Amino acid sequence: MEIKAIHRLFLNCNAANTDTRKIKPNDMFFALKGENFNGNSYAEKALELGAAYAIIDEEEFLSSEKTILVDNVLETLQQLASFHRAFLHIPIIALTGSNGKTTTKELINAVLSQKFKTTATIGNLNNHIGVPLTLLSMTKDTEIGIVEMGANHQKEIEFLCSIAQPDYGYITNFGKAHLEGFGGVDGVIKGKSEMYNYLIANHKTIFVNANDTIQVEKTKKASIFSFGHLNDISDVTIEFKNAQPFVKSTFNDLDIASKLIGDYNFNNISAAIAIGHYFKVEDQLIKKAIENYIPSNNRSQIIEKGTNKIILDAYNANPTSMTAALQNFKKQEGYKIAILGDMFELGNEAKQEHQNIADLAVSMDIDSIFFVGENFYGCNVNSEKAKQYKSFSEFETGFNTSKIENTTLLIKGSRGMALERALNIF
Ligand code: ATP
Numbered sequence: 001m002e003i004k005a006i007h008r009l010f011l012n013c014n015a016a017n018t019d020t021r022k023i024k025p026n027d028m029f030f031a032l033k034g035e036n037f038n039g040n041s042y043a044e045k046a047l048e049l050g051a052a053y054a055i056i057d058e059e060e061f062l063s064s065e066k067t068i069l070v071d072n073v074l075e076t077l078q079q080l081a082s083f084h085r086a087f088l089h090i091p092i093i094a095l096t097g098s099n100g101k102t103t104t105k106e107l108i109n110a111v112l113s114q115k116f117k118t119t120a121t122i123g124n125l126n127n128h129i130g131v132p133l134t135l136l137s138m139t140k141d142t143e144i145g146i147v148e149m150g151a152n153h154q155k156e157i158e159f160l161c162s163i164a165q166p167d168y169g170y171i172t173n174f175g176k177a178h179l180e181g182f183g184g185v186d187g188v189i190k191g192k193s194e195m196y197n198y199l200i201a202n203h204k205t206i207f208v209n210a211n212d213t214i215q216v217e218k219t220k221k222a223s224i225f226s227f228g229h230l231n232d233i234s235d236v237t238i239e240f241k242n243a244q245p246f247v248k249s250t251f252n253d254l255d256i257a258s259k260l261i262g263d264y265n266f267n268n269i270s271a272a273i274a275i276g277h278y279f280k281v282e283d284q285l286i287k288k289a290i291e292n293y294i295p296s297n298n299r300s301q302i303i304e305k306g307t308n309k310i311i312l313d314a315y316n317a318n319p320t321s322m323t324a325a326l327q328n329f330k331k332q333e334g335y336k337i338a339i340l341g342d343m344f345e346l347g348n349e350a351k352q353e354h355q356n357i358a359d360l361a362v363s364m365d366i367d368s369i370f371f372v373g374e375n376f377y378g379c380n381v382n383s384e385k386a387k388q389y390k391s392f393s394e395f396e397t398g399f400n401t402s403k404i405e406n407t408t409l410l411i412k413g414s415r416g417m418a419l420e421r422a423l424n425i426f
């Protein structure tokens, strides 16, 4: 069946769905294949649960006129998303970068939804399946779409841009994340810049943080809308006031007090303010949106437990975000304990990058540091204030909580370390 015909059926469906556990009546089910599963074998189940259609790519699973056989379900999902995107005729803002994509996406969504009906990526659905699903979640009512794009290797962003055809784009930063797949920092810059290449080639607009030299350099020949406080080329000026403990900024004489911690969130907030301003959201509404936004998913949250204050940032970690978090943490007052977990996906650089972070942490005004994970365990750390544990369970057994009071703790590590488990110890 042609994409156009599938799209006609899709328009009468509730939503695109790839998971029978979450099926809703009248969904269009896409039988994707994974390493350990074959969605085709769930097609029947999806229809029983109320799906209107099941898109499959193995003939033996054809059961009724509700099963639609295609060559490749994943490609059909992607092509349908692209077709739907073109059909909608709405502006789409794409976001990528090494750190801060989801936070920035949520902030932009909070701001733009003050004035428009927006549809944004749900959670972190930012890959070759998540981006199509995000596009397919947009409806005739959607006025602006906001799409997070993640990548861990070259050509991924190019491909996601070809599906989402963004009109606007923002790259949060070029940092040390997914070094393994990208081939080092230069590889990260090249890979993320695929979004710039797409936007420039298609005469679209790029949002630029004028304080970021790489962004400025890479968008010299582009149509840009820029923001910042250091560079006088900025279209919008946003000043950093302080980050104690939450980031505060000033924009058009308005003080905006966020509920986000970490200096690095100033960039994320600035992007949301600038994009809101670009789309003519009233200043007061921009302020309201930023002030009301509360992060979720272990992403830079402050948790008060007894007399202790815990900065929980256990959602992910890489050298850039780890450095940013430590630099912010050292400014906290009082007794400070850092619990740092391994950073994944660093390939050949893993040993050196963990050593760098270990050296940095030890050199800082932090009273006690606990390194958790095989990589940190392998580092050379000669400091009385630091302890190394090979695994979380060893840390759990070895960590003495008896005297932790009036202390600020930083908990940060890669997702796979699930360091939020440390919250149960105190
Ligand atoms: P993912 O790759 O998992 O999708 P992401 O890019 O969406 O991550 P967020 O989930 O928004 O990023 O933030 C993850 C962590 O990155 C934060 O908890 C914080 O430690 C760090 N971070 C956020 N924004 C920035 C930034 N602008 N610069 C550096 N680090 C940041």
Ligand code: MG
Binding pocket: 101, 102, 103, 123, 124, 126, 148
């Ligand atoms: Mg994300």
